[in-house]
Structures are given as structure tokens and as C-alpha cells.
Amino acid sequence: MENREKQSPWEEFLAIRGMRQVLTVTVALAILCVAFSFLSPSFHSGRNVGNLLRQVAPIFIIGIGQTYVLITGNIDLSIGSVVGMSCMISATLMTKGVNPWIAMLLTIIVCIGVGILNGALVAKWKLPPFIATMGTMTIARGVAQIVNNNYNTDAVGDAAQTFRNVFYYGKILGLYNTIWIAVVLFLVFDFLLSKTRSGRYIYAVGSNIEASKLSGVNTARSITIAYVVSAFCACVVGLITSAAAGMGTMDAGNMYELYAVAAAVIGGVSTLGGQGILIGTVIGASIWGVLQNGLQFAGAPVAIRNIVIGTIVVISVLLDVVIRTGKPRKKTKE
Amino acid sequence: MGEYIVELNHINKSFPGVRALDDASFNLKSGEVLALVGENGAGKSTLMKILSGAYMRDDGEMKILDQVIEDLTPKKAQKLGVAIIDQELNMCSHLSVAENIFLGHEKTHSGVLSNKEMNREAKAILDRLNIDIDPATIVGDLATSKQQMVEIAKALSINAKILIMDEPTSSLTSNEIDDLFIIIRKLKVEGCGIVYISHRLEELQHIADRVIIMRDGRCIVSMNFEDTNTSEIISNMVGHEIKEEFPRVTCKQGKKIFEVKNLNAGKMVRNINFDLYEGEIVGIAGLMGAGRTETTRAIFGADPKESGKIFVDGKKVIINGSIDAIRAGIVLVPEDRRRDGLCIRLTVQDNIALPNWDLLCNKIGVVDKKKEKAMTDKAVSNLRVKLTNAGTNVGTLSGGNQQKVVVAKWLARNSRVVIFDEPTRGIDVAAKVEIYNIMNKLKQQGIGVLFVSSEMPEVMGISDRILVMCDGKITGELATEEATQDQILQCATKFDSKFEQAVNI
Structure with a gap:
């Protein structure tokens, strides 16, 4: 075509949706890693890196789901509670002597039910997503409490040892299985998001739901898919948690929904919808983990860690706005 | 004073x-x-x-x-x-x-x-x-x-x-x-x-x-x-003269493509009946709030309708949502392109592909990148949208080019009837002419073109037949050669009388 310039591969790479922000935060991540290595030499020891990755993995997995929902222009506050629910249901079933794999399957089914409920509330009955998922958040936490009569469970027992190894303690090629689970989920859901029709619809719905509807997109279905992915990811995190502790704890996953938002937002996912890529959430979650871990190694108290991380979240969103528009946002008309 | x-x-x-x-x-x-x-x-x-x-x-x-x-x-x-x-x-x-x-x-x-x-x-x-x-x-x-x-x-x-x-x-x-x-x-x-x-x-x-x-x-x-x-x-x-020149092509009228019978949808769409033939452009004129946009949306399935039948190529089609209309070959270029037509923060390529994924994906829904690129490249060059690459965000394009993208996404699939709602609003003269040319090209290809416009010269310059709407009803149908602006305006102001008698002090 005469009026189209040839692009270099680098330009093409940069043109990928949200790639610039991802590169920016990747540089930030690298700087953080170097800085913490200087502050405390044990930070970059092989053992710590392995632990660090395993620590980050749940935040990342739950971030995948939240990213899906954020791209549709909605939010899912229920996932923290779904983690708790998944943890309690799976552990309770196992202590009652149910085969761990069947327990896992049942847990996944229940959690996906929450995702479908969220999708129906938001997409079909048009509830504001904040309110709808705040409701299911409370309900799911209640379910987590009621499954074992308001007690944490006992130890899941020897029958569940394989389950615990698969989800947490085992290693493949020197990396903890938790990390491998995160990698597999990333590959699957990244493929779904960037290479399939359903994935493209997720972006379209978040960018302009009215135009999508008029283009023949089943918008309710796309939003529900996002919530189901979100609930499924939270469910996996719940299973990891019960495998790690060897028991069910009722307040597992507390606040995770917000950690997930933070990871996604640091990685360049727009809360207004239509923007963001999963690799960004990986980096975002890593920054989160490196800060937690690094500040801990550097001897910073919890209070300081919270203040720093909160500040980083705000700054990264502000940066995104400034990079995109050249000035702080006044009122976008989009 | x-x-x-x-x-x-x-x-x-x-x-x-x-x-x-x-x-x-x-x-x-x-x-x-x-x-x-x-x-x-x-x-x-x-x-x-x-x-x-x-x-x-x-x-x-x-x-x-x-x-x-x-x-x-x-x-x-x-x-x-x-x-x-x-x-x-x-x-x-x-x-x-x-x-x-x-x-x-x-x-x-x-x-x-x-x-x-x-x-x-x-x-x-x-x-x-x-x-x-x-x-x-x-x-x-x-x-x-x-x-x-x-x-x-x-x-x-x-x-x-x-x-x-x-x-x-x-x-x-x-x-x-x-x-x-x-x-x-x-x-x-x-x-x-x-x-x-x-x-x-x-x-x-x-x-x-x-x-x-x-x-x-x-x-x-x-x-x-x-x-x-x-x-x-x-x-x-x-009283104003028509100054602009409109590109006009004459085609032989072919067979009936599209028919709407007794369409009702709320107060602004009341008992609409019309048909559309191969090789003609039908314009819908009227004043603001006459129910023209509502009519197009009801046909396209964007809004629910109370009653009415729609036929494409003589076959009755049932339209409950936009997807049904698209499958039946009816597409709509909406009035407000930023609100209803485009995903502003996505790229040109995404926007063009959006309604066409059924053509671009394999059976399990995985995107065929090659087909996607081929389709967007073809669409962009056909309509001569000026851009450096199809990865550009549509939000950064000019109004005329944005409008062309909205048109392009629909022309990338084979449709039978294309409905344009105020397609030239807010775009410059050169882009307007290009939109007219696209409409003429569709007409020559035997695709039915329905065209809503508030600009009377434009309606008279482009359409072969003019329907006039007022208050949710079709109040007049005129052949363009015989139509005058007076006649159109007479029809466009035929409101239902709300008065039984004059009320005076």
C-alpha cells in the first residue's frame, strides 16, 4: 500500500497493546532487584529467589483473573473470599476422607458457580460490579466459615500428601510446582486472551460495550467468561493455600482481591477497561513481591512496606496517565 | 427603553x-x-x-x-x-x-x-x-x-x-x-x-x-x-439553492432485496412500511427527533420492537438482536460513531475485525492472524483510510477516517443491506464525497442502501427515492426527480394534531 510505511520489528513490538507500559515497569523491576541486592546480599541468593517466586505466584494467578475482569471494564472484589472458600471446602472434604482429587474437582465446580453468579449479576441484571461482587465477596466468606462450622480444619492427613506436593512442595526442574502452575495458567489464559475470538471480545466489551453490542458481540457472555476465569484462578490459589498449610483456614485470601488489582494496575491494565496485557500483570505481581520481600530483607517494618507499596500503586497509575496524555488526567471524554 | x-x-x-x-x-x-x-x-x-x-x-x-x-x-x-x-x-x-x-x-x-x-x-x-x-x-x-x-x-x-x-x-x-x-x-x-x-x-x-x-x-x-x-x-x-455537487450514478432497478412491514417500536417507530430494491439508494429525511434513528435501530435489532416483519431477498428473517441482523446480512453504520460505532481505545485492525471474527477464526475460535491482516489491509486500502499502520488507535484518526473505519468493518463482510445513519455528520467535504462514492459503489454492486440524513441537499443529491418521517411515522414517499424541498418539509412537519380546536384567550 502506497500510504503505509514499512515497520521495523521493534516498532511492531512496541505497537502491541500496552507494551510500552510493560517495558517501563520491567525496567523499574530490574532497578528494584539491583537495588535490593546491594541493600542485602542474601536477597539474590538462589534460595530466596525460589521462595520469592513461590510467594509471588498466588498473587500473579489471582491477578490473571482480575486482569480479565478489569479489561472488560468491571472489577471483581469476590476473589479474595473465593480463595478462602476454595481453601476451606477442599480441606474440609479431605479431612472427611474424600479423595483429594475429587475434593479438588468439587471445589472448582463450586467456585466457578460464584463466577457465573457474578457474571449474571453484572452482565444480565446490570448491577454495578463494585456492589455485586462486594455482595458475593461477603457471601463467599460466609460459605468459607460455615463449611467446617466456623472452625479452621484439622490437618488434611497423609492421604493428601500427593495433593500437597503437586500444588506446593514438589519441584520440577528445580522450580517449585506452584511456579509451574502459574506458568501454565499464564500460557493458557494469555493464549485465550490474545489469540482467540473470545479474548478479542473481552477487549472490545471493555472499550465500548455499545459498539460491541451493535457489532453482534454477546456482551453478557464475554463478561461472564471474564468472571468465571477470575473465580477459577482464585480457586486454584485457594487449593495452593490449603496444600501449603496442610489445612483449611477461614481467612485465607483476605485482601487478595485488592492485591490482584494492584498487580494488574502496576502492570498497565486500565481500570477503565479495554487496555492491558497479561505479561504486565506478571511484572506487576513481581514488583509487588520484590518490594515485600526486599523491604523485609532490608529490615523495613510492615508499616513502612505498606506505605511504600501503596505509593507505588498510585505512582504507576499516575505515570501511565502522564505517559499517555502528557499531563495529569482532567476529564477524559472517551 | x-x-x-x-x-x-x-x-x-x-x-x-x-x-x-x-x-x-x-x-x-x-x-x-x-x-x-x-x-x-x-x-x-x-x-x-x-x-x-x-x-x-x-x-x-x-x-x-x-x-x-x-x-x-x-x-x-x-x-x-x-x-x-x-x-x-x-x-x-x-x-x-x-x-x-x-x-x-x-x-x-x-x-x-x-x-x-x-x-x-x-x-x-x-x-x-x-x-x-x-x-x-x-x-x-x-x-x-x-x-x-x-x-x-x-x-x-x-x-x-x-x-x-x-x-x-x-x-x-x-x-x-x-x-x-x-x-x-x-x-x-x-x-x-x-x-x-x-x-x-x-x-x-x-x-x-x-x-x-x-x-x-x-x-x-x-x-x-x-x-x-x-x-x-x-x-x-x-429557499436555499443546492450548491454542492453530488456524485450520482444511475443503475437499473433490480429485484426487491429488503422489505419492512408494520414495524412498531415505542413512540418513535409507528407502523413503518417500506421496501428497497437492488440498484437504488433510499434516503430517509426528516427533522430532528422524527424517529429515523429509532427506526434504523429497531430494524437492526439494537432496540426491541413490538411488532413487524422484515424480509431479506423475499425470505422472512427474525431479528431479536444485532447478531441476528448481521447474520441476515443487514448492517448499520450508526449515527454517533464514537458512542456506538467504534472501540475508541482499540486499534483500527481490532475495530475492523470486531464483527467479523466468525470469518477470521477456525472452528475452536483461534484467530487466524494472516486472514485478519489480509482483511484489514484490504478494507483499509479499499476505503483509502489514511494511516501509517493498522495498529494505530482509532481514537487518533480524524473524524472522516474514523467514519471510514466504521464503514470498513461492515463492508469487510458480504452484506445485503447497509443502513447509514447520518454518515457525513461532522466530517470534511472531501471525506463526505468519499462516503458518497462508497454508497454509490454498493448501489452498483446490487447491495441495498438505506440512508438517513438531516441534510436535505444531501438526501436529494444521493438518493433515488426519499422517505420522509415525522413523529415516528412515514409521512411521505417521493421519487427524487420529482421531489422539491418544499414537499419534503411539508411532509416532515405533518405532526399529529394535538389540538381539537384553537385555544385562545
Whole structure:
């Protein structure tokens, strides 16, 4: 075509949706890693890196789901509670002597039910997503409490040892299985998001739901898919948690929904919808983990860690706005 | 004081690409109801927005109540006593009547709101107008007509001497119109000057003393209402010549492609019947709010319909949602491209591919990148959208190019009927011609083209047949060769009469 310039591969790479922000935060991540290595030499020891990755993995997995929902222009506050629910249901079933794999399957089914409920509330009955998922958040936490009569469970027992190894303690090629689970989920859901029709619809719905509807997109279905992915990811995190502790704890996953938002937002996912890529959430979650871990190694108290991380979240969103528009946002008309 | 309370002389106002007001001169006496009429885009609203301070004039002289006014802001206009009541009511529906009336100039006692005093004064104003509304009522609970009266009361609370009303009766029933007219007459007796903008010419004879007709940004003529009649007004409204050249191709009319029978969808789509043949473009003309957009949306399945049958190529199709319409080969290029047509933050490629994933994916829904690229490249080059690459965000394109992307996404699939709703609004002349060429090309390919436009020259220049709508109904069908602007406007103002008899004092 005469009026189209040839692009270099680098330009093409940069043109990928949200790639610039991802590169920016990747540089930030690298700087953080170097800085913490200087502050405390044990930070970059092989053992710590392995632990660090395993620590980050749940935040990342739950971030995948939240990213899906954020791209549709909605939010899912229920996932923290779904983690708790998944943890309690799976552990309770196992202590009652149910085969761990069947327990896992049942847990996944229940959690996906929450995702479908969220999708129906938001997409079909048009509830504001904040309110709808705040409701299911409370309900799911209640379910987590009621499954074992308001007690944490006992130890899941020897029958569940394989389950615990698969989800947490085992290693493949020197990396903890938790990390491998995160990698597999990333590959699957990244493929779904960037290479399939359903994935493209997720972006379209978040960018302009009215135009999508008029283009023949089943918008309710796309939003529900996002919530189901979100609930499924939270469910996996719940299973990891019960495998790690060897028991069910009722307040597992507390606040995770917000950690997930933070990871996604640091990685360049727009809360207004239509923007963001999963690799960004990986980096975002890593920054989160490196800060937690690094500040801990550097001897910073919890209070300081919270203040720093909160500040980083705000700054990264502000940066995104400034990079995109050249000035702080006044009122976008989009 | 002179004879006039408002005098606007030689006002000019331009917007990028459009000359909205061209040496317009306007005046208003105290104690008169002045009807301001003109076609869409004649400049009525712009002129009134200048008078109420919403727009700044480029040049010209402005005198309000014998004061020469330089820069006018909405706040200053209010102080001078100019109040405007828009077609869309601007009320805080969760607040009470009194709170709305005094919004922005609340009564306070040492900083504390005095609800008692505001309720009392609101009551006094409402009584003066013989409006029976309790000032403590929540505005949202009132009927539209009552809300409108509250707006009038609000205008009077700032002692408005000049009241501008834009299509005040469009959502009122005949009884409510009677009530409104009684109030207008009362205000007139009290010495207010009232500017009454309306397309409903028949209604004006019950209320107007004088009429000013606008055309192409100018005030063409001022007449006493008694000395004129509807057909004289209409011929003055349309008097402009068609200057632009429209590319026209002639095709042989082929077989019937598309038919709509007894379509009903709410108040604005009432018993619509028409058909569409191969090799023709059918234009739908009408004034703002005639129900044209609603009709296209109902056909396309974007809004639910109450009844009606749709046939494509002689076969009945059932359309419950947009997806059904698309599958049946009917597509819509919507009126508001930023709201309904484009995902502004996605790329050109994403937007073009959006309705076409069924063609670009394999059975399990995985995207075929090669096909996607081929489709977008072809679409972009066919329509000559100017961009560096298809990965550009649509938000960064010009209006004309954005419009071409909206068209492109539909032309990438084989459709039978393409509906364009105001396709040339807000785009430059060169891009307009390109859109016309696209429509002509579709016509030559035997694809049915339905085309809604408020620009009369455009409708007459491009279509082969013209349907005219008014008040949700088709009020006329004309062959373009025989149609005149007068005829179209006659049809476009055929409102259902809301009056059984003339109401006079």
C-alpha cells in the first residue's frame, strides 16, 4: 500500500497493546532487584529467589483473573473470599476422607458457580460490579466459615500428601510446582486472551460495550467468561493455600482481591477497561513481591512496606496517565 | 427603553469547518411571543446559545435591555434576565422543587440554608403562574410537563425578562400544552419577551405573535404571524439553492432485496412500511427527533420492537438482536460513531475485525492472524483510510477516517443491506464525497442502501427515492426527480394534531 510505511520489528513490538507500559515497569523491576541486592546480599541468593517466586505466584494467578475482569471494564472484589472458600471446602472434604482429587474437582465446580453468579449479576441484571461482587465477596466468606462450622480444619492427613506436593512442595526442574502452575495458567489464559475470538471480545466489551453490542458481540457472555476465569484462578490459589498449610483456614485470601488489582494496575491494565496485557500483570505481581520481600530483607517494618507499596500503586497509575496524555488526567471524554 | 429588549446585529459565528451564523440579525420586543423557525442546522440553537451566553460570538453587536454587551457568560446572562429552557430538561431529579428553583442562588441565614423561606418563595412564584405543585415535592416524581413548569418557575426566580424555550411541547400531551400556553400568555402580559423555537408550525398559530425564519445562518425574514401562513413559512425555510455537487450514478432497478412491514417500536417507530430494491439508494429525511434513528435501530435489532416483519431477498428473517441482523446480512453504520460505532481505545485492525471474527477464526475460535491482516489491509486500502499502520488507535484518526473505519468493518463482510445513519455528520467535504462514492459503489454492486440524513441537499443529491418521517411515522414517499424541498418539509412537519380546536384567550 502506497500510504503505509514499512515497520521495523521493534516498532511492531512496541505497537502491541500496552507494551510500552510493560517495558517501563520491567525496567523499574530490574532497578528494584539491583537495588535490593546491594541493600542485602542474601536477597539474590538462589534460595530466596525460589521462595520469592513461590510467594509471588498466588498473587500473579489471582491477578490473571482480575486482569480479565478489569479489561472488560468491571472489577471483581469476590476473589479474595473465593480463595478462602476454595481453601476451606477442599480441606474440609479431605479431612472427611474424600479423595483429594475429587475434593479438588468439587471445589472448582463450586467456585466457578460464584463466577457465573457474578457474571449474571453484572452482565444480565446490570448491577454495578463494585456492589455485586462486594455482595458475593461477603457471601463467599460466609460459605468459607460455615463449611467446617466456623472452625479452621484439622490437618488434611497423609492421604493428601500427593495433593500437597503437586500444588506446593514438589519441584520440577528445580522450580517449585506452584511456579509451574502459574506458568501454565499464564500460557493458557494469555493464549485465550490474545489469540482467540473470545479474548478479542473481552477487549472490545471493555472499550465500548455499545459498539460491541451493535457489532453482534454477546456482551453478557464475554463478561461472564471474564468472571468465571477470575473465580477459577482464585480457586486454584485457594487449593495452593490449603496444600501449603496442610489445612483449611477461614481467612485465607483476605485482601487478595485488592492485591490482584494492584498487580494488574502496576502492570498497565486500565481500570477503565479495554487496555492491558497479561505479561504486565506478571511484572506487576513481581514488583509487588520484590518490594515485600526486599523491604523485609532490608529490615523495613510492615508499616513502612505498606506505605511504600501503596505509593507505588498510585505512582504507576499516575505515570501511565502522564505517559499517555502528557499531563495529569482532567476529564477524559472517551 | 427602545422598542426592543434584545437586539442582535450582524452576528457571525464559525465552528471548525462550518459557518453557523452568517451576519444574523435578530430582535425581540417585550410582551411578545416570537417564533423562531428554520431547518435543522439553520442556526437557531447557535443564535440562542449566544444570547444566553453559552457560546461567544465571533463578531457583531449585542444589546440586551438597552445595554451594550461585550462578553456574555451564562452567569452574566442570568443576571441580565435571560433564561433558556432546553428541550432536555436540566433538573436535579433527586432534589425538591424549591431546591431546584433556588439552585445556585440559595437563600441563607448566616450561612445556613433557610428551607422555609425558599419553600415560601417558591410557592409564591408557582402561585403567580397558577401552577399547582407543592414546592417540597421531589422533581423526579413529577410528570415531564410539571418539570417543565418548574423550569419556568426557576427562570422567573431570577426575574427573567427574556425567556427562550426550545421545542417545549415535544413531550407534552394536548392538555399539558394548553396549561403551558396559559402560562406563556400570562408571562407575556407581565412583559416578558419569549422566544419559542419549534418545528410544529401548526402549533405556533395558537401562541406566536411574530415569526423569524432562519436559513443558512441568517435571519431571512420577520413577519407578523397574522399576516402569514404555513406554506409561506415553509417556502422561506427552504429557499436555499443546492450548491454542492453530488456524485450520482444511475443503475437499473433490480429485484426487491429488503422489505419492512408494520414495524412498531415505542413512540418513535409507528407502523413503518417500506421496501428497497437492488440498484437504488433510499434516503430517509426528516427533522430532528422524527424517529429515523429509532427506526434504523429497531430494524437492526439494537432496540426491541413490538411488532413487524422484515424480509431479506423475499425470505422472512427474525431479528431479536444485532447478531441476528448481521447474520441476515443487514448492517448499520450508526449515527454517533464514537458512542456506538467504534472501540475508541482499540486499534483500527481490532475495530475492523470486531464483527467479523466468525470469518477470521477456525472452528475452536483461534484467530487466524494472516486472514485478519489480509482483511484489514484490504478494507483499509479499499476505503483509502489514511494511516501509517493498522495498529494505530482509532481514537487518533480524524473524524472522516474514523467514519471510514466504521464503514470498513461492515463492508469487510458480504452484506445485503447497509443502513447509514447520518454518515457525513461532522466530517470534511472531501471525506463526505468519499462516503458518497462508497454508497454509490454498493448501489452498483446490487447491495441495498438505506440512508438517513438531516441534510436535505444531501438526501436529494444521493438518493433515488426519499422517505420522509415525522413523529415516528412515514409521512411521505417521493421519487427524487420529482421531489422539491418544499414537499419534503411539508411532509416532515405533518405532526399529529394535538389540538381539537384553537385555544385562545
